Amino acid sequence: MGVVYISMSWEIQTLRIQEKTMVIKVVLKGLIEPKQLPELVKSILQLVDPHDVDVVVISGRLPVWAFSTISVALSTTLHRVKVAVADPKLAGAVVVTPPAEGEVIPLPPEAF
16 A cells, blocks of 8 residues: 555555445544544545546445545546445445446555
């Protein structure tokens, strides 16, 4: 995993799996507050080139509301890109955007 963004509150790591799938892992350095979401979302959106990826996977230990906000931001900004949320129990990521919602994409252990 490559570290591409570090702030006082989090570190963002990226991993390419397959040719067009990008994992974005958020590693928190403590608690995150809802008022920090705009900065986190902006940081993530800057990493994604919609012409270079077909799937973006969000990974890391985040509150449910953070996963939801990031997923909505990605899906409304990157219309043709599938957005998925990593689930270590499934050893994969669940696509949360239509028309492929519910599809599970296998992930390597380092993606979690």
